Amino acid sequence: MSFRDIKGQDWALGILRENISKNCVFPSYLFVGPDGVGKSEVAKNFAKTVNCLDAAKDFGQFEPCDRCASCNKINLRIHPDVFFVEPKGLSLSITIDQIRAVIAKANLKPYEGKKKVFILDKAHSMNNEASNAFLKTLEEPPKDTVFILMSRSKEALLSTVVSRCYVIRFFTAPLETVENIIMEKFGTERDQARILSNFSCGRIGEAIKMNEEKFIERKNRIIDSLLNTGKGLLKELEAYSDKEELKMDLEFLVSFFRDIFLYKAIKNEKNLFHIDRIAEIKSRCGRFTLEGLDYMIKRIIVLRSYIDRNVNPKIVVDVLTNEVRRFMLAEALSS
Known part of the structure; x- marks a missing residue:
């Protein structure tokens, strides 16, 4: 190079x-x-x-x-x-x-x-x-x-x-530029390249690293466990290798709830992060209130911040998992 x-x-x-x-x-x-x-x-x-x-x-x-x-x-x-x-x-x-x-x-x-x-x-x-x-x-x-x-x-x-x-x-690159580079370099399909571009926030090196680490597969395992009323989420979150990986796992949850919030509010797919999960995002819009989604997003962000304050990650995972499961179970009972 x-x-x-x-x-x-x-x-x-x-x-x-x-x-x-x-x-x-x-x-x-x-x-x-x-x-x-x-x-x-x-x-x-x-x-x-x-x-x-x-x-x-x-x-x-x-x-x-x-x-x-x-x-x-x-x-x-x-x-x-x-x-x-x-x-x-x-x-x-x-x-x-x-x-x-x-x-x-x-x-x-x-x-x-x-x-x-x-x-x-x-x-x-x-x-x-x-x-x-x-x-x-x-x-x-x-x-x-x-x-x-x-x-x-x-x-x-x-x-x-x-x-x-x-x-x-040094500046981040336009998301479209990152998307095109990933497609050209790895032959990745456009939807997958767009997901990597979105999560990398325009950082080309980070997008390349995500692609090599099977980032999308891990993202979808976290989302699958979330959609199963939170069952299996504790096991997935406890599988992190370091604090940065755990923080990214929590980002998957934040961004998924954010996508549901955004689509429920403006009915637009353009700015969604999880474009490979659009069907699930749409199907859950009627099951959550904007207030409930807003609370859950803010709660996960707060818990994620504790990781940088040297709080034991296991405690963060335990508290978060219990709160998410209660939230998802309430959704299942009300639907």
Whole structure:
């Protein structure tokens, strides 16, 4: 993959290509945008471009060849001058020890590349101690060294860190663009591609990840258990592998109730998330009140927020399952 293969980030790519072509590469960049929009791929391809052995010969100075020894090593993450720094440990943070290692390596000359490149994923996970240790190096970066910090927002980082970086914003892509990319890349049917596009909220990388993880199959298992008056829902929700997966499972429930609410209110299929379950959505419109749907949606959102507050996920699942089953049972009795 090279710059030309990255979709939906023309603005960011234009800036970086111009920097490279004019030999005006900044020592520190901050890539800001939601997860799954392509920040990591752009950072990796930037590292490939500034170190590519054939870029000037084949494409000018703004596109990696993606076939030379340098590009191949970066793709495999084994290049001696390109470093990928990621959060680790139970706290999922970038530690001061990691930053000290970055500083030590940055002060060495490139081993075989043109530039040393350090790519820090989720830079906002640095604690204050790590961030402060990094400030001096960001302020006076070693020669032929580039730091690329990636974060969901500038506000999540110390202002002193942000002020030392050239900020490039990344944006979500139009849903139709994501839909078309999924169809072209995987041969996915349009309805399935649209579901992935909707749930990814325009994040191309996230949509691709969802497709590879059989996202729609899991979504439909959750909805099937919900429609069976909540029977089996506890078992499905307890099968999560991490907190993010559980939060997405709860999003399936929120979005399904939201679809019923929306269709009941305006009788329009256009903006529904679960377009593969339209028959069930329509059939339940008469069984729920708007007030009841509104309550259930808000209740699930509140319970989902507890997961980020370190409430035991099992407690959240137990409470949610009982409330959903009572709600669905009341529907069955009243219909």
